[in-house]
Every structure is written in C-alpha cells, then in structure tokens.
Amino acid sequence: MTQEDVAREVGVSRTLVSFAFRGAPGVSNETREAILDAAQRLGYRQNAAAADLARKQPSAVGLYLLDLRNEVYADIFYGVREALEEAPNRLILSVSPTANSLGRAAVDSLIEARIGIVIAATLLDSDADVQELAQTVPLVSVARRVPGVDSVYSDDPAGAKAAVRHLLELGHTRIAHLAGPPHEGHQGRRRAYERMMSDAGLPPRVVTAEDYTQEAAEWAILPLLADSGRPTAVFAHNDVLAVGAREAAYRLGFAVPDDLSLIGYDNSRISRLHGIGLTSVDLHAPELGRSAGRAALERLANPLAPAVDLSSSPRLVVRGSTAPPPAEAQKDRP
Structure with missing residues (x-):
C-alpha cells in the first residue's frame, strides 16, 4: 500500500x-x-524513515541506554517515552552490549538509522569524545554533565554527601565506598564521599568494582568485608552494586543492617522490594528522562540554541538497610 x-x-x-x-x-x-x-x-x-529522507531533516530520536539490567535505565526510558508521547518523532533504542562499554559504537548504530538527535544515558566515553560526538549528531547527555553538551543530570555530590552524612549521624566511623569503574564524568559520588570522610577526620576506604554488575560488586567487596577491621557501613555507587555488597555480606554470615549498613544510589525498583528495603539516593530517574525528552525536542526545533545545563536535587530515602553500628564498633567513635 x-x-x-x-x-x-x-x-x-x-x-x-x-x-x-x-x-x-x-x-x-x-x-x-x-x-x-x-x-x-x-x-x-x-514510512517515517522515508518521510525523513524526503524532507532531508531526520526527526527520529535515538535513545542510548548503558545497561537494561539496571532498572534505573528503564525508569529513564519511560520518562523519555512520556515526553515524546504527543510528539510525532519516532523513538529508536540502542543498548550497550555490556555494563562497562563505551557508547560510541551503539550511538553510531543510531546515527546509521538516520536519527535527528541522541539521548544518551549514560555514556562512559571521555568528555572530549562526547563533545566530538555531539559535533556529529545533536546529543542530550542524561545522568552526566558534559560541558558544552545538552546535559540533564542529578547533583551527584549532593546525593553522596547526604548518604555519608546519614551514616555519620548514625555513629559509623568505618565507612567504605564501593565505586564503579573510574570513567571520566562519573566520579562525583566518590569524590564527595572522600571529602566528607576527610572533613570528619576519618580515613576513606574505596573499593572499585571492575564493572557495574552485581557480581563484580560482590567479588570486589568480599576481601574488605572479610578483613578484621571491616567497615560497619558501605555506600555504593548505585543500587546494583549495593545489592552485590549485600550478597557478599550474607555470604560471610553478616546481617544487614545489624552487622553492616548499606546505602545505594538511584532509588530503583530493586531498592523498594520487600526483603531488601535498601536506603538509597533518589535521582528521580523518570523525571530525568522526561526532561531529556523535552530537551531533545527543543534542540530539534532550535538547533542553534545554547546548550542546556539542567541539574536536579537528589533525595535520600531511608529504609531498613541502615542502622547504628554494632555495639563492638561503638568504641571506634572519636
């Protein structure tokens, strides 16, 4: 027809x-x-693709997601889809092959599909590479600020400070941070943790997982939790890594939060499940997705407008995974 x-x-x-x-x-x-x-x-x-070819101005929106196993990206997807619901623009999805992959190859596949703009959540490439990519195709960075590129993100340092402050107020002094791989643009939570510990006169203890999977987190944190001077609390880079730390604790016979307090980041669905009840920092992922979708439509309509730099305030959601440190650790308090 x-x-x-x-x-x-x-x-x-x-x-x-x-x-x-x-x-x-x-x-x-x-x-x-x-x-x-x-x-x-x-x-x-x-045929929307043929229509784009006819008017020589692609209108489709490409959405790149780092990891579908992390439900925060599903939340971002639903937010983007909601923002585009009333718009005629097609939404084309591309997902990273692993949880620690650079995004250029996946974004290139979107470009080959003749999209007009890319919403990227979350690129692990360097700032310089993302800026170069944005010269090839308009790009909105989600959950990460990239200078000179449309960016919609949460204030990671503020969220990390709220998490560490909560643990300090509970009386913890042996607080570890379970970090993700050290990619540029994704170190705000770690740096804020280190500053908070330093300001409190406490030594920071950072363990780095080799990727953003639960399994990588579990194996990264196991040696630290098995140590005689083990931490009484762990602040993880995200909820997936926090669940990995929880599994490592149970593997060693420790109970959460009686023996170990845990805080994640993202406030994804997994943190709200009964039996997990993970204290987590809510970065308002659906709203990030909606804001990114609106920013993409605005960029398509106004290609020469100044870059968007939209930051939102995260919120600590306290659940059952945090408590004062065990009695034997109370003597460590200064």
Missing part, C-alpha cells in the same frame, strides 16, 4: 497526500480528514 493508492482512493494528487501526512500548509481540514480516513481504511502506514 502506497501514497499513490491513497491518492487514487480520495481522488487527489500524491503530493497533496504527502502534505496531509506531514501536516504541511495548503491542505484543507476536510481534505486532510478524507486522506487520513482513506489511509486508515486501506491499511496504509506511513
């Missing part, structure tokens, strides 16, 4: 049918309704 068939059915030119589908001026409301009704009756579906 083609536009020619629709035009023949209505008795108009194919050009007029094309104008009607595109919402272009020059078509009366009565004629447009007749064309759309005929298209529906005949089962015609417009």
